[in-house]
Amino acid sequence: MYLWSTHDTTMVALLEALGIFNWRWPPFVADLRLELYKSGDDRHWVRVLYCSQEMNMRDSSTPIMPFEDFEKALKPYLLDDSEFESLSKMTLDQMLNAYNELKPIEVQDSSEGIEPTDGELEPSEAIIEPSDDTGEPSDDTEATVDEEDDEDDEDE
Numbered sequence: 001m002y003l004w005s006t007h008d009t010t011m012v013a014l015l016e017a018l019g020i021f022n023w024r025w026p027p028f029v030a031d032l033r034l035e036l037y038k039s040g041d042d043r044h045w046v047r048v049l050y051c052s053q054e055m056n057m058r059d060s061s062t063p064i065m066p067f068e069d070f071e072k073a074l075k076p077y078l079l080d081d082s083e084f085e086s087l088s089k090m091t092l093d094q095m096l097n098a099y100n101e102l103k104p105i106e107v108q109d110s111s112e113g114i115e116p117t118d119g120e121l122e123p124s125e126a127i128i129e130p131s132d133d134t135g136e137p138s139d140d141t142e143a144t145v146d147e148e149d150d151e152d153d154e155d156e
Contacts (some may be wrong), residue, residue: 015078019058020050027051037064046070 006014008026015032033049044067048055054063058073065073078088090098109113 017074018048018055019073020048020055028078036067043067 008030011030012021015026019034030034030051031049032049035047035049037045037047039045042083043131045064046057047064048057049063057070058066060069062074091117
């Protein structure tokens, strides 16, 4: 078993590569599991689970698929050793030049039939007020914070 921890933005990229991104931001402590199985005839199979739910990966009608199909589905997103070696030695200027030369590629849209959600996520309770030109919080913000602190003191 291998365990990794990652940021939500990395998780979104992985979900999209697997063809299971549903246009909803991963919840806190989301998990993505790739399970490898071996059948009696020595074939290998992969099962994908996201937030403990079986998922049908790109180009699969079932949550478990032959390893060969799994590799084929992810091939467009993988680098071979020589590509990785070449990219890891690039300077920042070389990377920027290569980026500027990129042409858009057509990617299969995994969002077909899925509508982006509006207002489904709870807004943060932290309210950040704009500051004045000096970069300091405005007088209103300080008053709001003081009022909240006074209310907390009264509750105790």
